[in-house]
Amino acid sequence: MGPFNKFHPVIAGLKETNMSNRVYIFDTTLRDGEQVPGCQLNTIEKIEVARQLEKLGVDVIEAGFPVSSPGDFNSVVEISKAVSNPTICALTRAVKKDIEVAADALQFAKRGRIHTGIGTSPYHIFNKLNSNPDAIIERAVEAVKYAKKFVEDVEFYAEDAGRSDNEYLARVIEAVIKAGATVVNIPDTTGYCLPSEYGEKIAYLVNHVPNIDKAIISTHCHNDLGMATANSLSGIMNGARQVEVTMNGIGERAGNTALEEVVMALRCHKDLEFDTGIDSKQIMRTSNLVSTLMRMPVQANKAIVGRNAFSHSSGIHQDGVLKNRENYEIIDPVEVGVKESSIVLTARSGRAALKHRMTVLGYQYEPSELDNIYNRFLDLADKKKDITDEDLEILIGSEKQAGKKPLQLVSLQVVSGKSTIPTATVQVSFNGDIFTETAAGNGPIDAAFTAVKALVKRRVRLEEFLIQAITRGSDDLGKVHVKIEHKGQLYYGFAAHTDIVTASVEAFLDALSKIE
Numbered sequence: 001m002g003p004f005n006k007f008h009p010v011i012a013g014l015k016e017t018n019m020s021n022r023v024y025i026f027d028t029t030l031r032d033g034e035q036v037p038g039c040q041l042n043t044i045e046k047i048e049v050a051r052q053l054e055k056l057g058v059d060v061i062e063a064g065f066p067v068s069s070p071g072d073f074n075s076v077v078e079i080s081k082a083v084s085n086p087t088i089c090a091l092t093r094a095v096k097k098d099i100e101v102a103a104d105a106l107q108f109a110k111r112g113r114i115h116t117g118i119g120t121s122p123y124h125i126f127n128k129l130n131s132n133p134d135a136i137i138e139r140a141v142e143a144v145k146y147a148k149k150f151v152e153d154v155e156f157y158a159e160d161a162g163r164s165d166n167e168y169l170a171r172v173i174e175a176v177i178k179a180g181a182t183v184v185n186i187p188d189t190t191g192y193c194l195p196s197e198y199g200e201k202i203a204y205l206v207n208h209v210p211n212i213d214k215a216i217i218s219t220h221c222h223n224d225l226g227m228a229t230a231n232s233l234s235g236i237m238n239g240a241r242q243v244e245v246t247m248n249g250i251g252e253r254a255g256n257t258a259l260e261e262v263v264m265a266l267r268c269h270k271d272l273e274f275d276t277g278i279d280s281k282q283i284m285r286t287s288n289l290v291s292t293l294m295r296m297p298v299q300a301n302k303a304i305v306g307r308n309a310f311s312h313s314s315g316i317h318q319d320g321v322l323k324n325r326e327n328y329e330i331i332d333p334v335e336v337g338v339k340e341s342s343i344v345l346t347a348r349s350g351r352a353a354l355k356h357r358m359t360v361l362g363y364q365y366e367p368s369e370l371d372n373i374y375n376r377f378l379d380l381a382d383k384k385k386d387i388t389d390e391d392l393e394i395l396i397g398s399e400k401q402a403g404k405k406p407l408q409l410v411s412l413q414v415v416s417g418k419s420t421i422p423t424a425t426v427q428v429s430f431n432g433d434i435f436t437e438t439a440a441g442n443g444p445i446d447a448a449f450t451a452v453k454a455l456v457k458r459r460v461r462l463e464e465f466l467i468q469a470i471t472r473g474s475d476d477l478g479k480v481h482v483k484i485e486h487k488g489q490l491y492y493g494f495a496a497h498t499d500i501v502t503a504s505v506e507a508f509l510d511a512l513s514k515i516e
């Protein structure tokens with residue numbers, strides 16, 4: 001037992017067989033997870049997920065609810081054939097037909113488990129099943145005994161145990177263990193419980209069910225109040241040794257307990273002395289596979305597997321993490337299969353992050369030069385959401401050029417739109433003197449180029465003009481390449497800016513600056 005448990009008043013009386021520190025991972029991505037609208041998978045996709053779950057090291061794969069459809073039946077059959085290490089589990093109601101069909105679907109499983117059960121809360125007993133507490137116990141016992149005729153490993157779920165009376169729940173659990181249940185699942189079906197409440201429920205069963213040592217207690221917590229992981233951990237700390245989880249926390253309504261969260265919480269809190277058989281380095285790959293096949297994006301700030309889980313975007317954090325990763329990271333990203341943490345450059349980044357990124361890209365700067373780039377970086381970052389390596393390379397390139405070009409754009413004002421005559425007023429500095437010109441054109445860029453041509457008084461012909469809106473969003477940098485001809489000679493210009501007219505004029509001036 002971990003030190004927490006040693007001092008836990010309720011757990012002090014925990015029975016010997018429940019004291020192992022191995023927590024079994026029961027993955028229900030393919031059953032509860034797959035209940036989510038739009039997440040249904042075909043058999044081939046389910047096999048792919050099951051094989052990845054096997055690599056991840058889960059102990060049990062709940063492969064489906066075979067009576068629900070021929071497709072689900074077939075998936076349980078095929079997963080049973082495709083996967084050899086984890087136990088394959090099939091869900092049923094406390095209904096004989098469901099159990100028979102589940103047993104049939106599991107016929108090829110090396111280790112098959114039937115997961116049967118019935119509701120035990122007043123809501124379920126009276127409103128859903130139109131029954132009474134004693135009759136429910138009878139049906140529960142009958143279902144477990146019937147399932148035992150087909151498989152040795154029978155798990156019983158007391159649906160809505162979270163809102164069930166503890167004393168009654170203890171009677172149900174004692175009866176189903178007596179009937180042969182090897183695992184007793186205490187679901188917080190509606191995600192109602194507080195962590196202390198759920199933990200006390202498990203502890204109550206540990207201390208009041210005389211034959212509890214004959215079965216493993218399982219948690220199955222939903223996330224309606226965002227407490228699924230906390231409740232599952234509280235269950236473990238009070239005697240549960242199996243947790244029912246899904247990858248990325250997908251599942252009915254607000255979802256189930258996320259596998260990655262429980263596994264990594266236990267790994268981070270080694271003092272609790274609990275562990276699972278999960279190969280955590282497979283977590284990210286499994287998460288991506290499930291998200292892709294189920295067409296269910298993972299929220300960016302999702303713990304462990306979200307895009308931002310290992311990315312640092314504010315200056316103080318970035319500085320801290322660059323000094324020592326552990327200043328702001330409790331998990332080494334490599335441990336969950338993420339290559340490295342990332343530093344995202346934004347307007348909230350400081351010099352430390354900028355300098356780091358420039359060094360990674362191979363640029364070295366004196367502190368005074370860094371200040372200039374940092375100021376330009378902030379200007380750009382205020383216009384864009386984040387600054388990519390490509391943005392930075394352009395920024396550094398233009399910073400190196402700044403001041404060296406004889407022709408510099410000082411200001412640009414354009415009028416354009418539908419039913420207006422596109423007009424541009426351009427101010428250019430030429431070796432320190434400022435010149436202004438206004439011109440009209442067939443569009444804002446044409447107008448600006450005409451104004452520039454009038455200013456520089458050179459006969460140039462535009463040979464090529466290419467605008468690329470790079471990378472992701474409408475707020476991104478536009479890159480402009482121009483090729484001009486002057487007296488038979490070609491000159492090239494380049495510029496990038498969030499304003500494409502500005503980028504175009506700067507690229508034009510860049511090319512013009514090269515004419516001797």
Ligand SMILES: CC(=O)SCCNC(=O)CCNC(=O)[C@H](O)C(C)(C)COP(=O)(O)OP(=O)(O)OC[C@H]1O[C@@H](n2cnc3c(N)ncnc32)[C@H](O)[C@@H]1OP(=O)(O)O
Nearest residue numbers: 035065067068069092093094095117118119128129159189
């Ligand atoms: C909490 C959970 O996630 S449980 C798993 C949820 N998953 C699913 O429901 C997906 C698969 N379900 C299905 O395909 C279908 O609902 C089936 C095949 C199970 C049943 O279909 P139908 O026979 O048409 O019944 P229907 O879905 O309309 O209603 C469910 C019936 O099961 C009863 N029932 C619900 N849970 C249980 C249970 N654990 N044990 C016994 N009976 C139950 C209900 O009371 C209701 O019976 P009633 O019609 O006599 O009132």
Ligand SMILES: CC(C)C(=O)C(=O)O
Nearest residue numbers: 157159160187189220
């Ligand atoms: C079938 C049971 C285990 C379930 O999914 C729940 O109670 O949420």
